[in-house]
Amino acid sequence: MTEAADLKECKLKHMKCELNVLSKSDGSAILSQGETVTLISVNGPLDIKVQNQSIEKCYLEVLFCTKGGRPSVPDRYKEHIIRQTCESAIMGSLYPRTGITVTIQELEDYGGLLSCAVNCACLALLNSGLAMRYVFAAVSCAVDETGNVILEPTYQEVMNAKARFNFVFDSRNKNLITGFSEGIFSEAAYEEALEMSRAASDLVFTFYRDIVTKYSNVI
């Protein structure tokens, strides 16, 4: 993977994070990637309605609140993507007949909201102390008009892009666990974006480890 080597110099947007920002919730994180900011609260395992209880695994609920506060169909779709991603990572069988709630609040959206929300969800889950199979990292890509693949596009680039991708990888084998794409693109562009994102996901995993190292020193 020579490509991976020179991508080490490639930059993701600058990430800043604070864990345990909310005093009442079991786990919370605020993450900014460039100018995009999300705040996530995780609560659980909780007691839930009998109709939602499952005897073999926990019930995961994801709520997405936009800046405007009015839920729309694309938001429900985002909820669904994040729920499926989190569900694959959380060891739900350890928490039967309980519910876990992940609440996402969008604070600023300058492109890459979905990948920011997924990364923030992972950090909030780490903070809550729920058992997970692996950590996951999301990276966004875009294809511009000339067919070039851009990693972590800016707001302007997202607006002008022909296609947009979001890839989520696990930390064990860097397998793709979620892929979400919109627009018109060629198969080659998809492959290129996938490999670029896979290499860039390393940076996100390093970032997670740095954050956990910082707070592990004080507990």
Added chain:
Amino acid sequence: MKVSVGDVVLPGDYCEEISAAGEKSKVIVGPGLQKESNHVYVTKAGVLKKKNPNTYWVDYYQKRYTPARGENVIGIVIQKAGDIYRVDLGSSMSAALSYLSFEGATKKNRPNVQIGDVVYAKTLVGSKDMEPELVCVDSYGKKGRLGVLTDGFLFKCSINLIRKILNPSCPLLDSLKNEWPFELAAGMNGRIWIKAKTMRETIALGNAILGAEYLSDEEIKAMCANIASILAGHVA
């Protein structure tokens, strides 16, 4: 990623040291670790710790309690149901406390426990598949320090703080107990009950405990001295 003891770990990391030790002798795999096929995987973010011989666990941050057997917890009675009390521990399910599991209780002589009372109890059953069960007596039928906590003040904190103040090497309680008298019960479910002579002392005690969460041993000692001098009226 491959990790070893003392490292900061994330879910999905594996430790070959544990699997290698497991081939030679028995290994106790504690919280935050999970055996999967031939590797031991980490499931929680924290620091991998080891206690000789062959006990491994991950020290991680946690606020929500999941019941485990044999822990002393503080609960609030929320319901009387037939011959059991329902007790809220802050976990996903309320716990059951039989009225016979108090010292000297018989079918005719029921203990005086009301809804809203705070009880200090031990978990007898703590399993993911069953509801937690509490007792207020030890195996000899003596109550020891368990039972209903009257008066005082109850507050919540993270589970790490409870572990920190109960650690024998932590100077917090040693420093505070020399300054003014108080009673304290720490439940492993992240609840602390305190009782001092005056309200001023109770508030000072509560603030001292909550303030100690992210401090080092030296800083804790300095903070305790500071609070004691404020309480004594030397500092305005």
